[in-house]
Amino acid sequence: MSKRKPASVPPQQGRRGFIRNSLLGGLAALTAGRFGTAEAAGKALVVPAWSHQLGPGVVTNPYGKPSIFEKHVVRRFLPWIRPTREASISFAPLQDLHGIITPNGLFYERHHAGVPPIDPAEHLLVIHGLVKQPMKFTLQDLLRYPSVSRIHFIECAGNGAMEQHGALNNGLQFTHGMLSSAEWTGVPLKRLLNEVGIRSGAKWLLAEGADAAALARSFPIDKALDDALIAYAQNGEMLRPEQGYPLRLVLPGWEGVANVKWLRRLELGTRPWDMREETSTYTQLLPTGKARQFTFIQEAKSVITSPCPERPMPGKGVFMVEGLAWSGEGKVKRVDVSFDGGRNWQQARLKGPALDKSLTRFEIEWTWNGKQALLQSRVIDETGYVQPTYEQLRKVRGTNSMYHNNAIHTWMVHPGGEVENVQLG
Amino acid sequence: MFSSVKVVLLLMSGLLIACCSKTPSSSSSSQWYGFGTPLTEKNIAAWDIDVGPDGVGLPVGSGTAKRGEPVYLAKCAACHGDFGEGMGRFPALVGDHASLTSDRPNKTVGSYWPYATTLFDYINRAMPFGNAQSLTPDEVYGVTAYILAMNDIIKEDTVLNAETLPKVKMPNRDGFVMAQGTDIKADACMHDCEVKVKVVSRASKNRVTSTTKE
Structure with a gap:
């Protein structure tokens, strides 16, 4: 009987225990050669409890949840960066994600007046201004149009802003977590503009949300006629409330704030509106005192x-270095990785498809000798644009430009395997 | 030889595109469906709240700093401070234009905002925080005037309305340039690159975030 005792472990210990064991196992395997140690080989396997007993049946969770062993994989926020949670930011746990899609429940959040509880039956999209016929569209109306589905990242313009004066946050989630990616489904804005008819002289659009910030941004008509999308779905289900349910403007590759959530109104006009979120904020103050x-x-x-700091090195030997690359200008063409702070670089492999304005995974095998190392990655996109160093970025933009920090990031690997966010100079 | 093969392939692919772009017909981007419902601009009025830098969209009404003061103190000062200095992490509204070139720029209505119309628009659409779109046009003109007067941009008795507000010249009116393409050029050196590899700042020294390990 005793040998049949359930071998399950308490949830709070299970996953970490598993990681520790597999890491130790991996190290043992490294030192003992290809087939492991005799000790490991001699230990009898145990049949776990879940191989004996029935588990919960279907629809135990009508809307499924991740395994209880994945409870640490959550969005996090920093209470000190914003005055209230309603006008704050949460960061996606990039250190725990795989592939190029962010699960909907982990997509980073940036709200300016909280998440409005919109009833889709009462929500409207109004298109007016320099159009031949102003129109309103219900969600049901929009669902009747031919739709497209496209995978695109959305990144807050402020992602990395906290690192502008020097290395600040010791975690990937906080240095880069205002970044997520989804497959967006909706109607190309171009098609809806064809419905209302564009009047001559229309050069800019104003997009406005139905939240209590009525967040509004101007954008040029060229983008509207290119790849702008009125999205109602994200990764196969209707948008999450945090992502703009029931409608969101998606401007692929453009700063997150311009991808207006809870979209209720589009107005066509001759010039930008100079809204607060495109003058007071989301502008780059340069050392000259002028702002872009x-x-x-x-x-x-x-x-x-x-x-990364959350995923330290398991030990000496072969390690698969992995990362994400993206470009708002198109496809990722190449990613290079350096292990010596940018002196020498090697080309990494791109994993899976490199899609337009989408996250792209890369990997490169590294044999770590156990000594201190400075890891960096550098992307080149299909336009030939090369990701800059902090030195190159600061030379032009100084340290108070706040937004669009896309500098090459450095992780210092310590001899003990810990990983730290550092900056070089 | 190869080029003629290429020509044939090109022709074939052209035919394929021609054939497939016709079916299904609904994918044509110029097809008109008419699933939306026509509206008049009059119907839209309650939602059409935007105000442009030229003043287009400003409603009828007026206000002065004097009339705006009690509204500001009752509905704005709790977060922005009695003197627009900002409470806690809520933004300051009053600031020094000269600070923009300093190490610690103070980006406020007075120092940074290029248009007074933006101030009216933002108060009207998003303030007070938690009770947005609740002020009357006169109250919005008044609070706008009060904030501008605290910044010494207008006088206490200056009357703001749809005609006078767009004419208010903000100190940082000419402080913005429209971004034109990228401003950063980097190269992709591969070996023996001339870079500084001295560690000059370390996140572990700050302890603002530990790692997210449980």
Whole structure:
């Protein structure tokens, strides 16, 4: 009987225990050669409890949840960066994610007046201004149009802003977590503009949300006629409330704030509106005292996601260095990785498809000798744009430009395997 | 030889595109469906709240700093401070234009905002925080005037309305440049690159975030 005792472990210990054991196992395997140690080989396997007993049946969770062993994989926020939670930011746990899609419940959040509890039956999208016929569209109306589905990242313009004066946050989640990616489904804005008819002289659009910030941003009509999307779905289900349910403007590759959530109104006009979120904020103050305005594009950026402070090195030997690269200008063409702080670089492999304005995974095998190392990644996109160093970025923009920090990031690997966010100079 | 093969392939692919772009017909981007419902601009009025830098969209009404003061003190000062200095992490509204070139720029209505119309628009659409779109046009003109007067941009008795507000010249009116393409050029050196590899700042020294390990 005793040998049949359930071998399950308490949830709070299970996953970490598993990681520790597999890491130790991995180290043992490294030292003992290809087939492991005799000790490991001699230990009898145990049949776990879940191989004996029935588990919960279907629809135990009508809307499924991650395993209880994945409870640490959550969005996090920093209470000190914003005055209230309603006008704050949460960061996606990039250190625990795989592939190029962010699960909907982990997509980073940035709200300016909280999440409005919108009833889709009462929500409207109004398109007016310099159009031949102003129109309103219900969600049901929009669902009747031919739809498209496209995978695109969305990144807050402020991602990395906290690192501008020097290395600050010792975690990938906080240095880069205002970044997520989804498959968006909706109606191309171009098609809806064809419905209302564009009047001559229309050069800009104003997009406005139905939240209590009525968040509004101007954007040029060229983007509206290119790849702008009125999205109602995200990764196969209707948008999450935090992502704009029931409608969101998606401007692929452009700063997150311009991807207006809870979209209720689009107005066509001759000039930008100079809203608060495109003058007072989301503008880049330069050392000259002048500020760059309408810096829409999230230029090419990359970061190593493993190792990182949350994912230290398991030990000496072969390690698969992995990361994410993306560009608001198009496809990722190449990613290079350095292990010596940028002196020498090697080309990494791109994993899976490199899609337009989408997260792209890269990996490179590294044999770590156990000594201190400075890891960096550098992306080059299809336009030839090369991700800059902090030195190159600061030379032009100083340290108070706040937004669009796409500098090459450095992880210092300590001899003990710990990984630290550092900056070089 | 190869080029003629290429030509044939090109022709074939052209035919394929021609054939497939016709079916299904609904994918044509110029097809008109008419699933939306026509509206008049009059119907839209309650939602059409935006105000442009030229003043287009400003409602009828007026206000002065004097009339705006009690509204500001009752509905704004709790977060922004009696003197617009900002409470806690809520933004300051009054600041020094000269600070923009300093190490610690103070980006406020007075020092940074290029248009007074933006101030009206933002108060009207998003303030007070938690009770947005609750002020009357006169109250919004008044609070706008009060904040501008605290910044010494207008006088206490200056009357703001749809005609006078767009004419208010903000100290940082010419402080913005429209971004034109990228401003950063980097190269992709591969070996023996001339870079500084001295560690000059370390996140572990700050302890603002530990790692997210449980």
